[in-house]
Amino acid sequence: MSKIAVIGTGYVGLTTGVCFAHLGHEVICADIDPEKVDALSRGEVPILEADIDRLLAEARQAGRIRFVLGATNAAAECEFAYLCVPTPQGDDGSADLSYVEAAAREIGPVLPTGAVVVNKSTVPVGSTRVVERALGRSDISVVSNPEFLREGSAVSDFLNPDRVVIGSDHQDAAIRVASLYVGVPAPLMVTDPASAETIKYAANAFLATKLSFVNGIAAVCEAVGADVNDVVLGMGYDQRIGREFLRPGPGWGGSCFPKDTRALARIAEDAGYDFKFLRGVLDLNDEQFERVAAKVCDMVGESIEGRKIAAWGLTFKANTDDLRDSPAIEVLKRLSEQGASIRAFDPAVHGPVAELPGVEVVADPFLAVDDAEVLVVLTEWDEFKWVDLDKVADLMRRRQVLDARNLLDRSMLVRRGFNYRGIGRS
Ligand code: UDX
Numbered sequence: 001m002s003k004i005a006v007i008g009t010g011y012v013g014l015t016t017g018v019c020f021a022h023l024g025h026e027v028i029c030a031d032i033d034p035e036k037v038d039a040l041s042r043g044e045v046p047i048l049e050a051d052i053d054r055l056l057a058e059a060r061q062a063g064r065i066r067f068v069l070g071a072t073n074a075a076a077e078c079e080f081a082y083l084c085v086p087t088p089q090g091d092d093g094s095a096d097l098s099y100v101e102a103a104a105r106e107i108g109p110v111l112p113t114g115a116v117v118v119n120k121s122t123v124p125v126g127s128t129r130v131v132e133r134a135l136g137r138s139d140i141s142v143v144s145n146p147e148f149l150r151e152g153s154a155v156s157d158f159l160n161p162d163r164v165v166i167g168s169d170h171q172d173a174a175i176r177v178a179s180l181y182v183g184v185p186a187p188l189m190v191t192d193p194a195s196a197e198t199i200k201y202a203a204n205a206f207l208a209t210k211l212s213f214v215n216g217i218a219a220v221c222e223a224v225g226a227d228v229n230d231v232v233l234g235m236g237y238d239q240r241i242g243r244e245f246l247r248p249g250p251g252w253g254g255s256c257f258p259k260d261t262r263a264l265a266r267i268a269e270d271a272g273y274d275f276k277f278l279r280g281v282l283d284l285n286d287e288q289f290e291r292v293a294a295k296v297c298d299m300v301g302e303s304i305e306g307r308k309i310a311a312w313g314l315t316f317k318a319n320t321d322d323l324r325d326s327p328a329i330e331v332l333k334r335l336s337e338q339g340a341s342i343r344a345f346d347p348a349v350h351g352p353v354a355e356l357p358g359v360e361v362v363a364d365p366f367l368a369v370d371d372a373e374v375l376v377v378l379t380e381w382d383e384f385k386w387v388d389l390d391k392v393a394d395l396m397r398r399r400q401v402l403d404a405r406n407l408l409d410r411s412m413l414v415r416r417g418f419n420y421r422g423i424g425r426s
Contacts, residue, residue, distance in 0.1 A: 001025050002180060005078035007071045007103045009036060011047050012120055012147050013084030015154040018052055021059035022159070023183050029067050030074035040067040048321040048348060051155040075107035075115075080180065082118045082145075083131070093262040094270075095124050104134035111135070116173045117142045122200055122260060124267055128167070128193035141173035144193045146200035151254065152319035164188045167196020201267065204260040205278060210245045211252045212284040218248040218424025219291070228424025229406055248423045250378050250404040251288035251327035253316040258285075258325045289327060292376070292404050293334035295421060299374045299400050305339030308397065310372035312365055313379025313405075314346035314353060321348035328378035329355050331404070343368045347381055366395055373398045380405040389416055 001024045006017040009031040017029040031037050039046060043060055045053050059065040068074050075081045085099040100121055111117070117140055119131060131142045144167035149157045164181050166188065168174040174190045181188060191199075214232060221228040228248050236243035252258075261282055268275035297304045316326035323329060332342055333356060342359045345368040352361055362368050365387050369375050375396065377384060389412055393399055399418040401408065406422045413420045 003077060003079045004028070004180070005030065005071075005074035005081040005107075007074065007081060007083050007107065008085035008099075008121075009040060009067070010084065010086060011049060011151060011154060012149060013082070014040070014045070014047065015049065015052065015149055015158055016082055016084055016120060016147070017065060018055045018059060019155060019158040020180065021062075021064040022055050023180070025064070025180065027059070027065045028074040028078065029065065030069070030071045031067070032070065034069055037067045037069050048152070048319070049154055050152060050319070055155060071103050071106045072110045076110045077112065078115055079112070080116050080118055080177070081107055081111060082120050084120045087121045087123055087259075089259045089262060093266040095122065095259070095263045097123060097127060097130060100127065101130060101134045104131045105136075108135040108137055108140075111137065111140055113139050115140055116176055118145045118177055119143070120145055120147050122146065122204075122256070122263075123197060124263065125194050125197045125201075127197060141168065141170040142193075143168040143170075143173050143177050144196040145177055146196060148200070148203065151322055152317070159184060161186045165196050165199050166190045167193040169193065201260055201264040204256055205264045205281070207245050208252055208257045208261045208285070209278075209281045211249070211257075212281045212288075214246050214248050215251065215288045215423070216284055221424040222426075225426075226424075231424070247380075248406065249288075249327065249380070250292045250331050250423070251285045253325040253327045253330070255316075255322060255324040258282075289330040289334065292327075292331045292378075292402070292423075293338075295402050295404075296331075296335055296340075296374055296376050297338065299402060299419065299421065300340075303339075304335065307340055308372045309335060309340045309342045310368040310370075310375040310396075311342055311344040311359075312346070312368065312375065312377045312384050313381055314344055314349045314356075314361070315379050318379055318381045323349065323353060323355075326379075329353065331376070331378060332356055332359055343370075343372070346379065347383055366391060370395045371397045374400045374402055376402045376404060377407055378404050380407050384408065389413065393417065 003026045004020050006013050006029045009029050017027045021027040085103050087095040090096040128142050166174050166177050218228040232246040235241050265275050265278045300307045314328045336358045344361050345365045369392050393416045401420050403422045410420050
């Protein structure tokens with residue numbers, strides 16, 4: 001079993017640390033935020049992530065995980081140092097590498113001889129070299145080991161991945177990183193750093209492409225009177241297409257897809273290739289926010305100014321409390337700008353949302369719909385399916401639902417006199 005330092009305890013770092021400890025390694029996680037370090041040391045998990053509390057408790061009890069302030073305190077005794085710091089979007093769409101470089105510069109002087117530095121942050125192609133330079137150590141190998149973790153199911157994605165990708169020019173370092181994954185049932189591929197880094201961007205951009213395509217198909221379905229739910233079912237039976245990631249919605253968001261898709265377009269441009277198609281994928285997503293907002297306006301009729309709208313869902317998808325680049329926020333921003341009076345409910349959001357200053361966030365789904373003219377469903381939370389529709393019908397001023405996730409039972413709503421509209425279906 002190995003000694004692993006994890007630098008950064010965001011959802012990628014924390015999941016990586018906890019899962020490696022679960023696999024039997026000795027893990028020290030570092031962060032720059034003292035409050036976070038204290039909370040994690042007490043076993044308190046700051047993110048909504050299935051199973052992570054349980055695995056953290058087990059690892060703490062077994063003495064296999066510790067949390068410390070500052071990267072050097074974690075890196076001084078490690079055999080592997082995983083960089084899991086953020087790579088936010090820079091002003092020009094490219095990924096900002098300053099946190100990765102700063103972390104590498106900080107741990108460079110203290111890493112034991114022969115340690116391996118592993119990049120898990122999503123970094124532009126060529127960043128392995130940047131990390132090597134920032135470390136300033138010829139005895140340290142740098143390996144790229146991108147993450148493919150979905151928020152909400154990150155633990156299960158880590159322990160049962162579709163694949164593990166390792167990119168390195170040093171075969172011995174790649175083999176050492178591969179050995180950390182003993183017990184993980186997945187194909188493991190070793191490639192060069194540039195290919196490993198490109199795999200991560202290409203995978204995310206492809207999934208985003210699939211979603212923009214499906215949202216485009218939904219628009220076609222509306223125009224020709226087809227039902228997108230049946231269309232994607234029929235498409236998904238084709239094993240070359242697959243059933244996953246074919247649900248239309250209000251657009252895609254989250255901390256990865258928008259940032260990584262823009263970054264790949266930028267990487268291509270910098271490398272002299274104009275990836276027009278990818279820009280189209282991004283444009284289609286912005287269009288989708290507009291389309292959903294326009295549908296709400298259409299259902300209200302005339303001006304939306306001062307009209308009461310209810311929203312269910314604020315997070316970028318269900319089973320997370322993450323609001324970063326949430327399609328729900330994009331749609332509500334557009335409605336708010338046109339003067340709509342909005343009340344929103346989300347099971348994971350308590351209190352106001354900074355990007356939506358005019359929107360009142362309420363504590364239950366009924367308060368949101370009270371006196372509203374349209375209810376717009378923006379996140380696919382399971383619990384929305386079980387809300388008492390008779391009560392919703394009684395409370396609303398007009399019985400109208402725009403189901404931007406095609407989540408609710410259309411016939412149950414129609415039976416109660418609702419004007420129901422979905423995405424890609426009437
Ligand atoms: C994503 C990738 O899936 C993961 O591999 C990567 O490492 C990080 O980015 P995540 O951001 O957690 O994970 O979200 P994901 O579950 O992929 O969903 C992204 C967006 O697409 C959400 O807004 C979601 O609602 C939307 N989506 C997803 C759809 O609209 N329809 C679908 O069928 C699937």
